[in-house]
Amino acid sequence: MSARRAEFLPDGVEELLPEAAWLAEELRRRLLDCYRERGYGLILTPLVEHLDSLLVGAGEDLEDQTFRFVDPVSGRMLGLRADMTPQAARIAATRFAGDEAVRLCYLGSVLRTHPDTPGGARAPRQAGCELFGDASLNADLEIIDLMAQTLSLAGVRQPLLDLGHMGIYQDLVAETGLRPADEQVLFDILQRKCEPELADWLRAAALPEATRDALAQLVSLHGPPEKVLPAARAALPSTPAVGAALDALDAVTMALADRGANLHVDLSELRGYRYQTGLSFAAFGADSARELARGGRYDGIGDVFGAPRPATGFSADINELLASA
The missing domain is CATH 3.30.930.10 (Bira Bifunctional Protein; Domain 2)
Structure with a gap:
């Protein structure tokens, strides 16, 4: 990063100029079309929530990555989302509690106090899919297939x-x-x-x-x-x-x-x-030691909302995918 850019942007925060931004937007559209064809419903989650809802279930592991501040309206502590998986879990548990299986996808920016890996991003553009209500290995394989298809659509070969x-x-x-x-x-x-x-x-x-x-x-x-x-x-x-x-x-x-x-x-x-x-x-990636996508099973999610169920999912950073293609 040049000295001039460092005046404006914090470490781990990047901006995309037109050429890269158009590539990212084209990938976003391809991914959402793919997820929709596979039966995943798109959710648009809020950038900010009450802190306690962000840090329950899957979110507990994100406590030290979450920016927090006091809401001047309610006086309650708020948090900026550091990962969209807990939000998807909350929505599945509270809005789709009666459904046997729930498939959700998302794509949006998250913000973290520090990167997951040295030199990594603190403001990824996160894309992902979550499958709730299916404890079978077929569900895990479905998610892994979607992760592989995500990498393929981004141009990542032989991960x-x-x-x-x-x-x-x-x-x-x-x-x-x-x-x-x-x-x-x-x-x-x-x-x-x-x-x-x-x-x-x-x-x-x-x-x-x-x-x-x-x-x-x-x-x-x-x-x-x-x-x-x-x-x-x-x-x-x-x-x-x-x-x-x-x-x-x-x-x-x-x-x-x-x-x-x-x-x-x-x-x-x-x-x-x-x-x-x-x-x-x-x-x-074949030539990179940095993760391009990650996921796994996290059964019992939603218990704090009264709707425990098995779950599996993955997420990836669009900017990282494009840089590695």
């Missing part, structure tokens, strides 16, 4: 699809009895995949030996699914939750491999783990 499952880590941590602060340290180490630091932490932790061994293995369980998933069955405890998670990954990776997807499995990748409950996924 790498990274898959994980929150149930494995959640089951292992449930057996530890760790205090939240200690569990956060473990979580941070796993996200950095620092094996020496993990080994030191595990030696100092008062954990059952089987749990300690499983956590030590978890950080190395990443790579092609045909290698990682058999290794995980051998290395991890054969609990019902771990078995169900690995069964789901087996089924999804086989289905996606039949469709020619470029797949990678990472069992210690915990993006969105504070609210996701099952399969998680992200797409990367």
Whole structure:
């Protein structure tokens, strides 16, 4: 960014000039046409809401990314949306509570106090789809297909699809009895995949030996699914939750491999783990280490509104997609 631009725009906030803006608008139209053809209803959500409605359910993980201020009219605390998924969840729970399955799509700007990744955007133009009321793997595959189609419409070729499952880590941590602060340290180490630091932490932790061994293995369980998933069955405890998670990954990776997807499995990748409950996924460009899209399952969403139901979805940043095409 030039010194002149830096006078006007905060870090992580970009503007689009005519050529790029027209490309973004053309992509927006193609995406919405695609989502409509697949049966997803478009919602236009407000830029600002009462803070407590933005930070319930899926939104709790966004608390430190949300700008907040006091409403001069009501005196209540308001928040600027940092992600549109919680808004879609609220709408599904309160406006479509009687529907068996609800498919919603959205596209609009969000604002975050800090980027998700170093050098990332703080004001993405977020596009996404959410499917509520279907707990099946077919629903997850439908969302992954839509994510892949989104990348294809943006001109992204041969993306790498990274898959994980929150149930494995959640089951292992449930057996530890760790205090939240200690569990956060473990979580941070796993996200950095620092094996020496993990080994030191595990030696100092008062954990059952089987749990300690499983956590030590978890950080190395990443790579092609045909290698990682058999290794995980051998290395991890054969609990019902771990078995169900690995069964789901087996089924999804086989289905996606039949469709020619470029797949990678990472069992210690915990993006969105504070609210996701099952399969998680992200797409990367062939020449970029930055996520182009992400998603996963977050069952139970809507419970705070009296309408709990399974859910799965994805989102992507239009500006990031165009820059990577």
